[in-house]
Amino acid sequence: MKIRKNGFLKTGEIMSLVLATVIVTGFFWTPYGTTAMNAAEKTLPPSLHHLLGTDNFGRDVFSRVISGAGTSFLIALGVVAVGCIGGVLIGSLCGYFGGIADAVLMRVCDAITAFPAILLALVVVSLFGGGMANILLCLGLLFIPSFARVVRTEVARVRDMNYIQSARLMGVSTGRILLRHILPNTFPVLLPAVTIGFNNAVLAEASMSFLGVGIQPPQASLGSMLKDSQTYLNTAPWYALGTGGMIVLLVLAVSLLSEGIQQGTGRGQV
Amino acid sequence: MTESVLEVRHVSSYYTKARRLSGTHSGFGERDMQVLRDVTFSIQKGETLGLVGESGSGKTTLCRAVLGLGMDYEGEIIHHTDHPQMVFQDPYSSLNPARTVGWTLREALRAGERRGKRASRPLVPEILGQVGLSEEYIDRYPYELSGGQRQRVCIAAAVIQRPQLILLDEPVSALDVTIQAQILRLLVRLKKEFGLSYLFISHDLNVIYQICDRVLVMKQGEIVESGDVRQVYEDPQHDYTKMLLAAVD
Numbered sequence: 001m002k003i004r005k006n007g008f009l010k011t012g013e014i015m016s017l018v019l020a021t022v023i024v025t026g027f028f029w030t031p032y033g034t035t036a037m038n039a040a041e042k043t044l045p046p047s048l049h050h051l052l053g054t055d056n057f058g059r060d061v062f063s064r065v066i067s068g069a070g071t072s073f074l075i076a077l078g079v080v081a082v083g084c085i086g087g088v089l090i091g092s093l094c095g096y097f098g099g100i101a102d103a104v105l106m107r108v109c110d111a112i113t114a115f116p117a118i119l120l121a122l123v124v125v126s127l128f129g130g131g132m133a134n135i136l137l138c139l140g141l142l143f144i145p146s147f148a149r150v151v152r153t154e155v156a157r158v159r160d161m162n163y164i165q166s167a168r169l170m171g172v173s174t175g176r177i178l179l180r181h182i183l184p185n186t187f188p189v190l191l192p193a194v195t196i197g198f199n200n201a202v203l204a205e206a207s208m209s210f211l212g213v214g215i216q217p218p219q220a221s222l223g224s225m226l227k228d229s230q231t232y233l234n235t236a237p238w239y240a241l242g243t244g245g246m247i248v249l250l251v252l253a254v255s256l257l258s259e260g261i262q263q264g265t266g267r268g269q270v
Numbered sequence: 271m272t273e274s275v276l277e278v279r280h281v282s283s284y285y286t287k288a289r290r291l292s293g294t295h296s297g298f299g300e301r302d303m304q305v306l307r308d309v310t311f312s313i314q315k316g317e318t319l320g321l322v323g324e325s326g327s328g329k330t331t332l333c334r335a336v337l338g339l340g341m342d343y344e345g346e347i348i349h350h351t352d353h354p355q356m357v358f359q360d361p362y363s364s365l366n367p368a369r370t371v372g373w374t375l376r377e378a379l380r381a382g383e384r385r386g387k388r389a390s391r392p393l394v395p396e397i398l399g400q401v402g403l404s405e406e407y408i409d410r411y412p413y414e415l416s417g418g419q420r421q422r423v424c425i426a427a428a429v430i431q432r433p434q435l436i437l438l439d440e441p442v443s444a445l446d447v448t449i450q451a452q453i454l455r456l457l458v459r460l461k462k463e464f465g466l467s468y469l470f471i472s473h474d475l476n477v478i479y480q481i482c483d484r485v486l487v488m489k490q491g492e493i494v495e496s497g498d499v500r501q502v503y504e505d506p507q508h509d510y511t512k513m514l515l516a517a518v519d
């Protein structure tokens with residue numbers, strides 16, 4: 001597939017690249033320890049030593065924002081991976097074969113989508129406990145319907161095209177027709193779905209952690225940090241600003257990518 | 271005695287309206303629509319058999335029945351060759367938009383090889399040359415091609431598998447007259463080169479006259495006249511054929 005360059009794509013690429021570098025670096029190294037407290041450096045405003053100041057325990061906010069973003073990033077990635085793989089599997093089989101299984105599965109998807117994902121996730125996580133793996137799996141499963149739906153629609157549209165009939169005449173196996181002939185045609189709708197899904201996952205995880213059913217201390221995610229920072233809004237506003245800013249940047253970068261991809265793949269082109 | 275590559279005997283076919291509206295009570299008063307009525311013909315080796323008829327007369331349906339593309343029928347269809355190929359009328363939905371010309375041709379080549387047609391296979395650049403496209407088209411996507419160029423690629427994809435029979439469903443109807451003539455010449459040349467047989471479909475008797483040996487005239491799913499193309503063209507027997515001829519002039 002070809003994606004034509006455009007302003008959205010370029011900006012999104014640069015932003016994502018910078019953020020990804022910072023986040024990946026953060027897995028191995030941060031300017032200060034993320035949990036290292038320092039009584040002498042409590043609630044310092046931003047400076048050259050502490051780019052985003054320090055919190056009430058004297059911890060470097062910049063270091064914590066980076067590592068929190070890392071947690072959020074990993075969860076969002078995992079959620080999208082689970083949702084996308086599950087959605088592609090279900091969507092392409094339903095779209096290609098149709099029938100009763102298709103009708104039933106799509107109704108189930110409708111039912112799941114009818115509830116806000118975050119609400120369902122809250123219920124599940126409060127039943128089975130928080131923690132990274134549970135949140136990831138739970139949100140991932142809840143994200144499957146949205147992917148399944150777009151894939152199913154595309155596969156059902158492409159299934160009876162002349163070029164697929166040609167492939168059948170050639171004697172190409174059904175599996176290969178699905179994987180190699182049909183699936184690439186779903187990429188133009190799948191890519192935006194992946195980026196939008198990523199953003200929704202970042203926000204869902206942040207919301208859950210903010211509500212206290214997500215990532216548990218001492219591990220930090222952007223959501224749990226945003227909750228902490230509320231308490232010190234008066235004494236250390238840079239904590240909230242830094243954390244909130246990171247969420248905005250992350251979502252913005254991926255949104256730009258998404259918009260760029262959609263414009264660059266020329267939707268509506270034959 | 272010539273050998274035939276395809277025999278179609280007393281084939282009838284229906285479209286079921288109820289099937290299309292599954293889940294609703296539409297069976298009452300909605301009768302199945304018959305599209306093919308007792309169609310019988312055969313195609314000889316090396317022959318170009320024309321099939322002419324108005325739009326909606328059942329020509330595409332006949333192809334779908336012959337090739338087993340999800341069309342139920344009554345009667346007998348006997349293939350004396352394996353894997354006949356088809357070139358479709360609409361060149362815009364005949365090539366995978368997500369794949370390059372080269373990929374599509376390699377996929378067709380691979381399919382042919384899996385059937386043991388390894389010997390004397392034409393290679394991708396060679397077959398492109400055969401259909402009048404240069405090697406630089408290998409990396410092109412379908413949206414970068416004109417209708418005529420797409421149709422050339424479709425023809426190449428069919429031929430590269432070394433079939434003996436190709437069904438051409440109005441392969442030039444969507445093209446300009448000058449491009450039509452080029453494609454027709456190409457088809458004639460490929461037929462000689464690769465020893466092909468064609469079922470050539472058109473709603474235009476003039477085009478049929480240029481390329482076919484024999485012709486079948488189809489009206490509402492029924493073969494109403496058949497015979498040597500010159501004979502039918504010069505001395506039509508059925509009123510419907512006369513009407514088609516009048517439309518040509």
Ligand SMILES: Nc1ncnc2c1ncn2[C@@H]1O[C@H](COP(=O)(O)OP(=O)(O)O)[C@@H](O)[C@H]1O
Nearest residue numbers: 285286305323324325326327328329330331332
């Ligand atoms: N999928 C379908 N369901 C119901 N009727 C169809 C379908 N496809 C074609 N028909 C009908 O069958 C008849 C023959 O169609 P077709 O074989 O496409 O004709 P032609 O190729 O000669 O133009 C037409 O009346 C058409 O409306």
Ligand SMILES: [Mg+2]
Nearest residue numbers: 329330359440
């Ligand atoms: Mg037709």
